[in-house]
Amino acid sequence: MSTPAARTVDTTRHPSWRRRRLDPDHSLGLRLTLAATAAFLVLVPFALLALLVLGAWAPLHRLDTAITDALHGHAVDHPAWVTLMQVWSAVFAPMPLRVVALLVVIWLLRRQARRLALWVTTTMVVGGLMGPLLKLLVGRDRPELLDPVARAAGYSFPSGHALNATLAAGVLLLVFLPYVGSWAARVTLWVAALLLTVVTGLSRVALGVHFASDVLGGWLLGVAVVAATTAAFTSWRAHTGLRPVRPARDGVAPEVERHPDAT
Template identity: 85%
Template sequence: MSTPGLRTVDPARHTSWRSRRLDPDHSLGLRLTLAASAAFLVLVPFALLALLVLGAWAPLHRLDGAITDVLHGYAVDHPVWVTLMRVWSEVFAPLPLRAVALLVVIWLLRRGARRLAFWAATTLVVGGLFGPLLKLLVGRDRPDLLDPVARAAGYSFPSGHALNATLAAGVLLLVFLPYAGRGVWRVVLWVAAVLVTVLTGVSRVALGVHFASDVLGGWLLGVAVIAATTAAFTSWRAHTGLRPVHPAREGVAPEIERHPDDT
């Protein structure tokens, strides 16, 4: 029985912001906080790397130069290797990857998974726009080689190929993980995503059109964008009452395999 003249105090209204963020039962609590923190922690090394590139930090410059010289020397002596790297770089260039991603977005829309399609499109568009903008802001020139085996236009940091390969591989992985089950196909998907991301970046350094730090910057930025948009998508899920998910194990929308309209 309540005492007249006294208001009932709702304990939830007086919990601190930090307590709510770290509360596992809160819809926007622990899981969102950890995901957003992961995105921030990935963005920090990218920002540090960008500052080192802008400041022309001597140790980074020497390391980039040494890696470029070794790979370029190997490329000059091995034309077959150059051909393989060119083919890989063209097949997994930003434009073909965006075309594949567009087909997946259309497929998701036809299945009724509108929110998942929006997440995929947003991740690719936002991440893709960051690349050219940062290239202009940093203004780093590409490697200047006496006997180049390939050429590319524009500025160098971050690598657009590495960025877009990371974005596309990450989006496709998180969309199709629900179809992989718990067996070997999950491993196959992860291996394929990592191979596409890594080899696409390596091909750009092997062809002498990017420094190693350009590729590293593209990878870091791509992972940060995926982590941020995934955090936003999983928070929306919690807010609408859908069960929490572990994106790395089951994708961002496990329901798509059975109930695409829920995503």
């Protein structure tokens, strides 16, 4: 018969699943727990939106149609507006943004910031793969307009432009925040990241190739991916003894700016 002391020893020797998930000494479990929690909190509204799209919820369909019709009417009457939106949509399309991310990865590798380069790569690749997969799963058709000002192939939900703009903006913001010192510079960087994300998404609705809910879905999914990978990366930092950071203020690896070989 086991004694209470023996049972205590056994409990210590074999900690519960919950303890292992939250124990800093079990770094992988802790990183996965934080990443899953961060992703879950943002994926909840995305999942709800996807279910409404799949179920063809009438109020959402009416709202999408009203926004599309209003913006399409404005586009038909203003060719210069269409040209501006087409240029913006082309410059900040998924492929050019991926090229920019690749250049950032190469730059980080040259600075010996291998783990930070891996974070950038993981964020862009995971998000980039999830978008097309979800498009196939949802299978939503694009808006059908009598006099379209632009065309796009493939399914509609979520918007790939909105998703990749969110991923790229998050990556660039969190990598380069440590390089701006003043409050004004930080605000400028945040505004630039928000403009990249918001205007790129809105350009797709303005051109009539996406519904507003497609763009909202792309934004939510992009934020979820960035939140999950950032949680995993900051958890690794804590485990290796680096000082805690607030990513929204300090970036994900502020030590790289001062010591290139720190990560």
